[in-house]
Amino acid sequence: MNKEQKHFETQAIRIQADRTSYQEHSVPLYLTSGFVFEGAEEMRASFAEEKERNLYSRFSNPNTTEFVDKMCALEGAEAGYAFATGMAAVFSTFAALLNSGDHIVSSRSVFGSTHSLFTKYFPKWNIETSYFQVNDIEKVEDLIQPNTKILYAESPTNPGVDVLDLEALGIIAKKHNLLLVIDNCFATPYLQNPIAYGADLVIHSATKLIDGQGRVLGGVTVGKADLIREIYLFSRNTGPALSPFNAWVLSKSLETLAIRVDKHCDNATKLATYLESHPKVNWVKYPFLKSHPQYEVAKKQMRLGGNIVAFEVKGGVDAGRSFFDNIKMSSLSANLGDTRTIVTHPASTTHSKLAQEDKLAVGITDGMVRCSVGLEHIDDIIKDIEQALSLL
Ligand SMILES: *Cc1c(COP(=O)(O)O)cnc(C)c1O
Numbered sequence: 001m002n003k004e005q006k007h008f009e010t011q012a013i014r015i016q017a018d019r020t021s022y023q024e025h026s027v028p029l030y031l032t033s034g035f036v037f038e039g040a041e042e043m044r045a046s047f048a049e050e051k052e053r054n055l056y057s058r059f060s061n062p063n064t065t066e067f068v069d070k071m072c073a074l075e076g077a078e079a080g081y082a083f084a085t086g087m088a089a090v091f092s093t094f095a096a097l098l099n100s101g102d103h104i105v106s107s108r109s110v111f112g113s114t115h116s117l118f119t120k121y122f123p124k125w126n127i128e129t130s131y132f133q134v135n136d137i138e139k140v141e142d143l144i145q146p147n148t149k150i151l152y153a154e155s156p157t158n159p160g161v162d163v164l165d166l167e168a169l170g171i172i173a174k175k176h177n178l179l180l181v182i183d184n185c186f187a188t189p190y191l192q193n194p195i196a197y198g199a200d201l202v203i204h205s206a207t208k209l210i211d212g213q214g215r216v217l218g219g220v221t222v223g224k225a226d227l228i229r230e231i232y233l234f235s236r237n238t239g240p241a242l243s244p245f246n247a248w249v250l251s252k253s254l255e256t257l258a259i260r261v262d263k264h265c266d267n268a269t270k271l272a273t274y275l276e277s278h279p280k281v282n283w284v285k286y287p288f289l290k291s292h293p294q295y296e297v298a299k300k301q302m303r304l305g306g307n308i309v310a311f312e313v314k315g316g317v318d319a320g321r322s323f324f325d326n327i328k329m330s331s332l333s334a335n336l337g338d339t340r341t342i343v344t345h346p347a348s349t350t351h352s353k354l355a356q357e358d359k360l361a362v363g364i365t366d367g368m369v370r371c372s373v374g375l376e377h378i379d380d381i382i383k384d385i386e387q388a389l390s391l392l
Pocket of ligand 1: 085086087088090111154158183185186205206207208217218219
């Protein structure tokens with residue numbers, strides 16, 4: 001960080017769109033689909049991009065621009081574009097940058113819908129994907145072909161909470177002239193900045209910890225300006241833009257991201273430590289537990305361990321299902337990164353479409369529970385999990 005640059009918390013609060021003549025302290029919601037022009041010449045120059053200004057909210061809007069500007073500052077990125085959902089960000093990023101015949105090398109542990117893009121939809125456009133295991137980064141180079149264009153990964157992964165060495169991926173991408181694209185959703189820009197390790201683009205589902213309160217969907221891609229330009233031109237025509245209302249909510253949410261994520265991580269560490277010695281739990285995975293297979297890498301690249309704890313209850317599918325039926329306070333839901341603690345059974349929900357061998361390859365067993373640790377009092381969170389386990 002250079003001396004001129006303000007700290008994370010300060011930028012998340014003090015980067016603001018221009019205020020109106022009312023001089024509001026908090027930036028208002030610009031709920032407008034279009035913007036007006038002074039005359040024919042201004043209209044022509046604006047559409048010809050000779051003049052930088054808002055034209056139409058599919059292209060840009062003061063609220064989406066404020067959200068993107070903050071995300072760029074927090075990730076150390078040159079430029080960005082905001083999307084209606086995280087998946088719109090993932091899809092549009094690939095679709096804007098790849099041509100028919102291009103090839104992707106990806107971690108096997110990616111979000112379920114991203115996996116569907118790779119296996120079901122991209123092959124329609126003759127875009128193939130090869131996969132490496134999260135703990136097998138040495139094999140990445142063997143998968144690279146002359147037509148490989150993108151190296152893709154998430155870290156920590158969903159739902160296995162594996163950690164990939166971003167520095168190692170950055171070195172491989174640079175050596176082979178590939179674009180390194182990282183889905184940084186689980187870490188948020190507060191815990192980890194992939195651009196510092198050589199990522200060209202960083203994607204977020206803002207639906208998760210960035211909103212943090214389970215209210216709105218959103219996504220964003222930030223990174224190198226020339227790549228974002230391609231993504232912007234594609235998106236300006238195809239229309240996956242974030243709504244001004246959601247951008248306004250998300251930008252306000254960023255003001256409290258650091259303080260929320262600190263507390264999420266504190267609660268998650270306490271729950272993970274508690275579960276580690278529980279007799280009805282086979283294993284616990286949390287990046288900042290010494291038992292985590294990539295503990296050293298996590299310590300190197302993350303500020304704290306995140307809010308997701310994965311564990312396996314003893315007794316397979318039946319015990320897994322009973323555990324969820326026993327839960328009293330936590331929510332049974334597919335979302336994550338909410339103030340409310342959420343428990344999910346990946347094998348029967350988010351990742352149910354995967355073949356059994358693919359599930360096992362990414363560490364999803366029948367008794368596995370993914371817990372998105374919320375901001376309730378930690379004693380109440382532990383009490384809920386404890387009573388659900390005690391009934392097994
Ligand atoms: C949720 C999620 C997405 C997709 O985001 P949506 O906002 O639900 O479209 C992508 N990647 C990861 C890692 C996610 O957790």
